[in-house]
Amino acid sequence: MALFIDTFVNRIDRKGRVSVPATFRAVLTGQSFHGIVAFPAFRYPALQCAGMDFMEKLNAGVNTIDLFSSAHDDLSVMLFADAKQLPFDGEGRVVLPTKLIDHARLGDLAAFVGRGQ
Numbered sequence: 001m002a003l004f005i006d007t008f009v010n011r012i013d014r015k016g017r018v019s020v021p022a023t024f025r026a027v028l029t030g031q032s033f034h035g036i037v038a039f040p041a042f043r044y045p046a047l048q049c050a051g052m053d054f055m056e057k058l059n060a061g062v063n064t065i066d067l068f069s070s071a072h073d074d075l076s077v078m079l080f081a082d083a084k085q086l087p088f089d090g091e092g093r094v095v096l097p098t099k100l101i102d103h104a105r106l107g108d109l110a111a112f113v114g115r116g117q
Contacts, residue, residue, distance in 0.1 A: 002026070002027040003027070003114070003116050003117060004024055004027055004114035004115060004116060004117070005023075005114040005116075006021075006023065006114050007111060007112065007113050007114065008021040008024075008111070008112045009109050009110070009111045009112075010109070010110055010112065011108060011109055011110075012096065012101075012106060012107070012108055012109065012110050015095065016095050016096045016097070016098070016101060017089070017093045017094070017095050017096075018093060018094060018096060018110045019091065019092055019093045020036060020088065020092055020093065020094055020112065021112050022092065024112060024114070025088065025092050027051070028051045031051045031052050031053055032052050032053075033051070033052040033085060033087070034087060034088055035085060035086050035087035035088045035094060036049045036050065036051065036085075036086050036088075036094060037049065037050050037051070037052060037054075037055050037083050037084070037085055037086070038083070038084050038086055038094075038096070038100055039079070039080075039082050039083035039084070039100075040082055040100065040103040040104075041103075041104075042078070045103060045104055045105045046104050047096075047100055047103070047104045049112075052085075054117065055080075055083070058079055059079075059080075062075050062076050062079065082099070084097055084100060096110075
């Protein structure tokens with residue numbers, strides 16, 4: 001399994017576009033969605049980003065919890081309600097929605113920090 005490793009800092013343009021590092025894009029090759037899924041991090045002013053395969057694993061974990069329980073409702077909303085599918089453009093960039101930019105307090109730069117799978 002390929003891993004997200006290293007740290008890259010890329011510029012965010014005035015349209016909210018940022019280039020996803022080529023090594024990160026390579027990890028995502030062959031997935032059902034050609035892009036990343038981004039959602040607000042829970043503990044920090046940052047974004048969690050992953051491929052669709054990781055989101056599917058999260059969904060499988062949520063589905064092990066009783067469907068009609070408060071725990072299921074809380075976890076599914078926390079993980080998926082604010083998640084955004086961000087497709088790659090022809091140059092390997094994604095457009096960051098304003099809500100996510102504001103949550104992560106991003107300015108002109110974004111750091112892509114590898115965290116394994």
